[in-house]
Amino acid sequence: MLKKTTIDKLPELAAALMEKGTLVAPIKEDAGFNFREITDAKQVDLIFHNTIISPKSAFFPQMEDFVRYQTGKSILEAAPVELNLKPTFLFGVRPCDVKSFQIMDIHFSGTGVVDPYWQKRREATTIFGFAFDMNEAADAAEFYHTLGIGAADPEGSDIFMVRKDDILMLKVITPKGEKLMAGLSFPTDASADEIKYFDDYIAKGHDYKTRYTCVDTEAIAREFESIFDNSDFWTKISDACLSCGVCTFVCPTCYCFDICDETLFSQGTRRRVWDACMFTDFTLEASGHNPRTKVYQRLRQKVCHKYSYHIRKYGVISCVGCGRCTRYCPVNIDIFSIVEEAVKAKWYKRL
């Protein structure tokens, strides 16, 4: 079922969604776009390439409170923080980021141990995927196509959106999306021409090439295993790396966190805060020993985790090629160039 509406009706759509629950969509901020809770329906426009911080923050916020306690009082008086979630609409998520949710699901619910916070948020949220604009030139930092994700890949979205000039086409993908769409009155049925355009656009998305052509996950995992001990290689790769946390914080598939007890006077909160493997104190042990003191060890961990250990353990690359780490790296380290250098395979073609 393909529905359509016009771009100037976007505030109305936003208002309708806000009535049903919380709307989270990209908002223009000083440095670029970011997903935020919408307070004014007019804030929603879809003129963005991609956000700075990935939409993982909708399910896995940078700071999540677990327990509130008071010092000096019994542990029994500590109160867990309840999640009171309204239905949430995550609006305008790019296909590569939608894919990242599936990878994150492996860690937060797929291995048998379920993270209730992630799970509840996932269940409460309806995802509006949004195809990349294939008329604009591909960003040099992106490589999602290389990892088999199309520029207009509806997989994983509940409702998938494609924009054609002033028209926004919405296609229902899952039953969850269907239920929502049934409750929205004004998107009208699309014409046969538009249905054709939509289907063509999705098909075309797989040919919209960003940088490279294809990958062989097995070869990548193998190559990284063979060069693990090659410290010359890793030193060279990490020569420029500052060891800051930008790449991990903007990454849609980085999920490391730290549990912190933060106390002010007698009021305390136990909370989960994003952590990054690029920080020196990430691996610092209580004894004072730190197994990863050098920059190259930390960068190796980051790259190998995504491109080697993750393949071996779960069968998929823990990267969706959104290009954020490359785009926001203060010294322009490109993660895929590292893969390319490690694998030295001819089938990587620069376009």
Add this chain to the structure above:
Amino acid sequence: MSFEPKILGIACNWCTYTGADLAGTTRLQYPQNLRVVRVMCSSRINPSFIFRAFQLGADGVLVGGCHPGDCHYNTGNLYARRRLAVTKKILEFSGLESGRFRVEWISASEGNKFAEVVTEFTEQIKKLGPQIKFKISQ
């Protein structure tokens, strides 16, 4: 109820703290709003102490040290003078009222001066009202 400010005093062991003692033994009256922390030298004061004090709800911070040239460790307060001058600038640039932070050189024999400074500073802070800019709200 009138506003009773909380003021953190950081006093050097050799001059200002002894000066405060003198003010006490000579029965001088000064407001009770000051809570004094003793440090061995004004150069022991980490500027983060001052930022942290404001964050934890201090309405004013008063730092006391020996007169320049009289430092028990010869040069400690000369370093502190430069450092605290920068602290004052940073507080000012960040938008906090500059009157909330004060540095005074008070010697061990200046019990009078100590009482005067505390009285004056407390009045000043009362006029400025509660400090809410840096204070962590719960």
Add this chain to the structure above:
Amino acid sequence: MVISFKQIEEKLKTEAKRLLGESQVSIVLAYGKGYDENHPMPYVARNPSDVDNIVFNEYCNYNLARYLVRYPAGTKIAVAVKAADSRAVIQLIQEEKVKREDLVLLGIPVYGMKNPKTHEIIDGKTTGGLYNPVLYDILLGDEVHGQAIQSPYDVLAAYESMDKEARFAFWKKEFDKCIRCYACRKACPMCYCDPCFIDQTKPKWGDKSPQSHGNLMYHLTRFHHLAGRCIDCGECSRACPVDIPLYLFHKKVAKACEEMFGQAAGMSIEDKPALVNFRVDDSDKFLE
């Protein structure tokens, strides 16, 4: 006078090749190819054959002095320095983190460098008003003359015109954006503490979570630690993924330090850093 980036690149390659070939240095810190033309990277050449990878263009604004402290003491290093970078090297020498005799400074006189994110020219903002390196052994190109000298403090005008309420609101808004990725401290050539005060747990100066108060503590203390040492390269602001204009505050503090102590950071290897120094006749007026 027009800067020829190609010419500087050629000279950089020639000198790097010579220094490595004659074993005068074991590494050369320069700029190399990134994933595209507009995104070069810091590059370390270890062999004469590596030299071909060196590039130099208007986007090469990284401060390579940042990497000096990474190598063991005594490593002979040649480093490409622009005006601000040479001040960083001087400051590091003053602080005894590197030794003058271990370094070969390849000075680059240049203007018109651009920010790769915004493509705006960064001269007035973060080159300290200088175009020629303050200290160098080999100058790659001719000294820049005749280019209008801008005061490094001109960009402060708008900020200085704010009253304290506006200033507080301005910084609160900026610090609230902070995601605590610490790119600012990692890009800074002067931030070499291990551990950084904010990573300490005893005492714990600020929370790890990115809330206003922790962010305020982190940034204010960092400004304090950089007082009298910041050499105005602007790398902190360019590294920031959420564009916090940290350089404004650093500049303001640098200006105050210059006025109070009569000394700008990193201008002479004979100087001592302003805050580990004093004069008996320093004025008490600054404390009022």
